[in-house]
Structures are given as C-alpha cells and as structure tokens.
Amino acid sequence: MGRTPVRAPPAIVRCRRRSAGTTAFFLSPDQAPPPRRLHLVEEYELSNRDVKGLTDEGPTEPIWFEGRIQALDFRVDDEEVVLWVASNISERHQLEVRLRELSDTDQLTGLFNRRKLERDLKLHYESAMRYALPTSILMFDLDNLKTINDTRGHHVGDEIIRAVADICRSTLRKTDSACRLGGDEFVVAMPKTDLEQAMRLARRLHECFRQELGQYSAESVVVTASMGVTAIAAEDRSYEDTLKRADRALYDAKNLGKDRIVSA
Ligand SMILES: Nc1nc2c(ncn2[C@@H]2O[C@H](COP(=O)(O)OP(=O)(O)OP(=O)(O)O)[C@@H](O)[C@H]2O)c(=O)[nH]1
Numbered sequence: 001m002g003r004t005p006v007r008a009p010p011a012i013v014r015c016r017r018r019s020a021g022t023t024a025f026f027l028s029p030d031q032a033p034p035p036r037r038l039h040l041v042e043e044y045e046l047s048n049r050d051v052k053g054l055t056d057e058g059p060t061e062p063i064w065f066e067g068r069i070q071a072l073d074f075r076v077d078d079e080e081v082v083l084w085v086a087s088n089i090s091e092r093h094q095l096e097v098r099l100r101e102l103s104d105t106d107q108l109t110g111l112f113n114r115r116k117l118e119r120d121l122k123l124h125y126e127s128a129m130r131y132a133l134p135t136s137i138l139m140f141d142l143d144n145l146k147t148i149n150d151t152r153g154h155h156v157g158d159e160i161i162r163a164v165a166d167i168c169r170s171t172l173r174k175t176d177s178a179c180r181l182g183g184d185e186f187v188v189a190m191p192k193t194d195l196e197q198a199m200r201l202a203r204r205l206h207e208c209f210r211q212e213l214g215q216y217s218a219e220s221v222v223v224t225a226s227m228g229v230t231a232i233a234a235e236d237r238s239y240e241d242t243l244k245r246a247d248r249a250l251y252d253a254k255n256l257g258k259d260r261i262v263s264a
Contacts, residue, residue, distance in 0.1 A: 040069040064093035106180040109165035117179035121239035136198030139246040140227040142184035143258040151218040195231040224259035
C-alpha cells in the first residue's frame with residue numbers, strides 16, 4: 001500500500017479527570033475514569049493533522065488506530081493515569097471496509113445484493129413507521145432474457161443485466177438504492193417517496209429500458225421489464241409484507257402480458 005509509517009500517539013496518555021483531551025475518548029465530561037485494571041480496546045480515527053511526527057509525505061487520509069488502554073494503579077502529579085498503546089491499523093481497517101462493501105455488492109452489476117437490500121428495507125420500514133415517512137418499493141424482472149441467452153449467448157444476457165444496472169445508476173436518485181435480487185430480478189427501495197412519485201420513477205425507468213435494451217433484440221424478441229410498485233403501508237407488519245405485495249404486483253404485470261407496470 002506504500003504508506004509512510006506514522007508514529008502512534010504517545011504510549012502513555014495523561015488524562016485529566018473528567019476532561020476530554022483530543023484522544024481521551026473514554027474520559028468525556030460525563031464519564032468517570034475507567035475502573036482500575038479494566039482493559040479497553042478501542043478503534044478510532046485521527047486526522048493526519050492530529051498525529052504528531054508525520055513526515056511531509058505522510059498519509060493525507062485519516063489514520064486508524066487500535067488503542068489498548070489500561071488504567072494504572074498509581075497517580076502522577078495527583079492525576080489518574082492510563083497506559084495507552086496505540087497501533088496503526090489503517091491497512092487492516094481499509095481491508096475490512098472493502099470486504100464489507102464486497103459482501104453487500106452483486107458481482108456482475110456492482111449494484112447492492114439481497115443481503116444489503118434486506119438491511120436497508122428494515123431501516124426504511126422502521127423510519128416509515130416511526131416518522132410516517134412514505135417509502136416505496138419497485139420490483140422488476142426482465143422479460144424474455146432466456147430467449148436472448150439461448151439465441152445470442154449468455155454473454156449477451158450478462159451485457160443486458162449490466163446495462164440495466166447502468167440505467168438504474170443514471171436514472172435513480174442518490175437516496176434510492178437499487179439491488180439485484182438474483183438472476184434477472186431487481187428491487188429499488190425509494191425512501192421519502194410516495195406511491196405516486198414511485199410510479200413516475202417506474203415509468204421513467206421503464207421508458208429508458210425500452211430505448212436502451214432494443215439493441216439486444218434477437219429476431220422479433222425484445223428484452224423489456226415487468227414491474228410491480230407499492231408503498232409501505234401502516235398495516236404492514238414488516239418490510240417483508242411490502243416486498244410480497246410488490247412481488248404480487250410484478251406477478252400480475254407478467255400475467256397481463258409483460259412489459260408493463262402494475263401498482264398495488
Ligand atoms: N446471461 C445471464 N442470464 C441469467 C443470469 N441469471 C439468470 N439468467 C437467466 O435469466 C433467465 C431468467 O428466467 P426467466 O425469468 O424465466 O426467463 P425470461 O425469459 O426472462 O422469462 P419471463 O420473465 O417470463 O419473460 C434464465 O434463463 C436464467 O438462466 C445471469 O447472470 N446472466
């Protein structure tokens with residue numbers, strides 16, 4: 001990674017009782033000093049401006065430390081003292097962040113995956129219930145992908161799925177999150193969006209698919225999308241109820257002849 005080694009904060013940090021120093025995160029005004037012999041392990045971030053001893057080429061990003069903190073049994077100048085050993089864990093921290101991102105991401109498209117969607121929807125459901133915030137869900141499934149796979153090859157099918165993801169990224173708002181559930185099925189979660197606004201967005205997305213996916217047609221078969229749209233309702237017991245309603249609306253869209261949007 002080519003990082004310049006940095007000097008950690010001093011090994012022994014003197015903390016004034018009930019005062020908050022720059023690194024004394026457990027000695028904030030409302031916290032007493034740690035009980036004797038308690039061994040704390042904390043991860044924390046410091047701006048490079050707050051770390052003494054960096055060279056001019058020192059890292060420009062924040063530096064992550066793991067602090068192992070031990071209250072000591074004696075006082076210095078009549079003040080509580082702790083032993084504070086800090087290790088630079090920036091590389092490990094970045095790796096953990098990357099792994100977390102990968103575990104939330106669909107490999108083919110770079111969209112979120114089901115696991116992340118379920119976490120987001122749980123939070124959206126809680127906000128919707130607590131603050132009466134409208135939240136909508138759009139579920140869509142591509143039409144006729146199997147025929148394209150069979151006639152033009154699986155790689156063209158993959159290209160279509162990636163193109164759909166790109167259209168989602170360029171059409172949706174930053175606050176919306178698009179996820180690939182698997183295969184040719186996708187879900188968009190739209191916080192602060194009522195059903196009417198969600199339908200407008202679904203129509204826009206549907207129109208973009210019509211324009212962009214025509215190029216992948218085989219013989220007379222065109223890839224389109226069938227969509228089900230719904231909003232979290234007061235009587236929903238969890239986000240799963242909302243998701244099931246979106247799924248039923250999508251099923252109706254398929255049964256009514258595909259390439260259409262049904263709201264529920
Ligand atoms: N190329 C490609 N194909 C996939 C991928 N995941 C699933 N599929 C294919 O997508 C198709 C999904 O099945 P269906 O939804 O029944 O196929 P469809 O032709 O879209 O059918 P309708 O939804 O009824 O229009 C299957 O043929 C899968 O093999 C993928 O990652 N890449």
